[in-house]
Amino acid sequence: MKRSGSDQTKSGEVIKKAHPVQLQPPGLSFWAASSTGVAHVQERTSTEAGPDVLVTALVHGNEYSGAWALDAFLLSGLQPRRGRITAVFCNTEAFMRFDAGKPDASRFVDEDFNRVWSADLLDGPKRSTELVRAREIRPFVDRATHLLDLHSMHEPGGALLVTGMLPRNIAFAQSLGTMGQVVVDAGHADGVRMRDYGAFGDENGDRIALLLEAGQHWELASLQAARNVLMRFLVCADVIDRGDIPPGWLLPDAPPPPPVTVTHRVVARSMDFAFVQNFCGGETIRHAGTPIAHDAGEPVVTPYDDCVLVMPSVRQLRPGVTTVRLGRLA
Ligand SMILES: [Zn+2]
Incomplete structure (x- = not known):
C-alpha cells in the first residue's frame, strides 16, 4: 500500500520520508554557561519561597519545539514570583549531532535518555552518553516539586499530556485549561521515564510530573503548543501569575477532553x-x-x-x- 510521506523500493520495503523541518535548530550556546556549574542548566529564583519547578527539553535530541519554548522563556526575562524555575536542555550531545538530511537519527547517542531513570541504573557502573548526562541533571530532578518534560512526536497530531497513573497528575493536567488530550499511561517495560522517577512515582507523595507531546517535532504549531502549556504549567504550579505571561503566548482557554x-x-x-x-x-x-x-x-x-x-x-x-x-x- 502506498501512503503519503512514504516510498516503496523495488524490494517492497517502505521508506518513510522525514517530515519537513520548519523550525531551525535553536541556538543553545547562549545557555551553556550556568551559575549552577552544570552546562545548559539555567535557574531563575525568587526571593519569596515557593515551589521548585523543573522544565526539561531535548530529552530526545531532535525534539526542537520544547527547546524553542524554553529558549523563549529564558530570553523573555520572566522571573518567578515565588520559588524557583530551573530550565534544562537535556540531551545536548544528541542535539548537536542533528543532521537535516537524517532528522530522525539524533534522538539519542547511545540509548534513550528517557529510559534510564531508576536508582539502580543511575547509581550503577554502566556508562553511556545519556547516563553521564542524567547523573549531572539528577540533583535538579531530585529537588523538583514539579516537573514539566517537553517532548514532541514523530508524526503530526494534537498535543498530548502524558500523566502516568497517579490521580494527582491527571487532575493537574486537566486543570491546565487546554485542549491537550490527557493520556494516562503506565510507562515502558524497557526502562523508567524521568516523569516516573523517584518521588514522582510515589503514590503517597505530592510531587507533580507531566510529559507534554506538543505535536510534530519541527512544526511551528508545536512550539506554540509547548509555550502555551509551559506558561499554564507555571501558573498552575503557582510560581508566576497569569498576568505575567507575555502577550500572544497563551492559546485560548479550552475545556479539556476526558482523559x-x-x-x-x-x-x-x-x-x-x-x-x-x-x-x-x-x-x-x-x-x-x-x-x-x-x-x-x-x-x-x-x-x-x-x-x-x-x-x-x-x-x-x-x-x-x-x-x-x-x-x-x-
Ligand atoms: Zn520525546
Whole structure:
C-alpha cells in the first residue's frame, strides 16, 4: 500500500520520508554557561519561597519545539514570583549531532535518555552518553516539586499530556485549561521515564510530573503548543501569575477532553506492518474486532468498543517497536 510521506523500493520495503523541518535548530550556546556549574542548566529564583519547578527539553535530541519554548522563556526575562524555575536542555550531545538530511537519527547517542531513570541504573557502573548526562541533571530532578518534560512526536497530531497513573497528575493536567488530550499511561517495560522517577512515582507523595507531546517535532504549531502549556504549567504550579505571561503566548482557554487511559500497546512483530489507513491519533474505533493494521499477514484488531488510537507511527518500525497505543475514554 502506498501512503503519503512514504516510498516503496523495488524490494517492497517502505521508506518513510522525514517530515519537513520548519523550525531551525535553536541556538543553545547562549545557555551553556550556568551559575549552577552544570552546562545548559539555567535557574531563575525568587526571593519569596515557593515551589521548585523543573522544565526539561531535548530529552530526545531532535525534539526542537520544547527547546524553542524554553529558549523563549529564558530570553523573555520572566522571573518567578515565588520559588524557583530551573530550565534544562537535556540531551545536548544528541542535539548537536542533528543532521537535516537524517532528522530522525539524533534522538539519542547511545540509548534513550528517557529510559534510564531508576536508582539502580543511575547509581550503577554502566556508562553511556545519556547516563553521564542524567547523573549531572539528577540533583535538579531530585529537588523538583514539579516537573514539566517537553517532548514532541514523530508524526503530526494534537498535543498530548502524558500523566502516568497517579490521580494527582491527571487532575493537574486537566486543570491546565487546554485542549491537550490527557493520556494516562503506565510507562515502558524497557526502562523508567524521568516523569516516573523517584518521588514522582510515589503514590503517597505530592510531587507533580507531566510529559507534554506538543505535536510534530519541527512544526511551528508545536512550539506554540509547548509555550502555551509551559506558561499554564507555571501558573498552575503557582510560581508566576497569569498576568505575567507575555502577550500572544497563551492559546485560548479550552475545556479539556476526558482523559484516555492506555490499556494496550501494539508492538510490531515484523517489518511487514502497515496501518489500514493514515491514522493521525485520537481516532475512536467504534466496534471491537475492527482491523486497524496488518502485521506479517495477520490483522491487528481493536480489543473493545470505542477504542482510541494514541500516537500511531511506523517511523521507527522494527520488530518489538510500539506502533500505536490503545486507550479507553474515562
Ligand atoms: Zn520525546
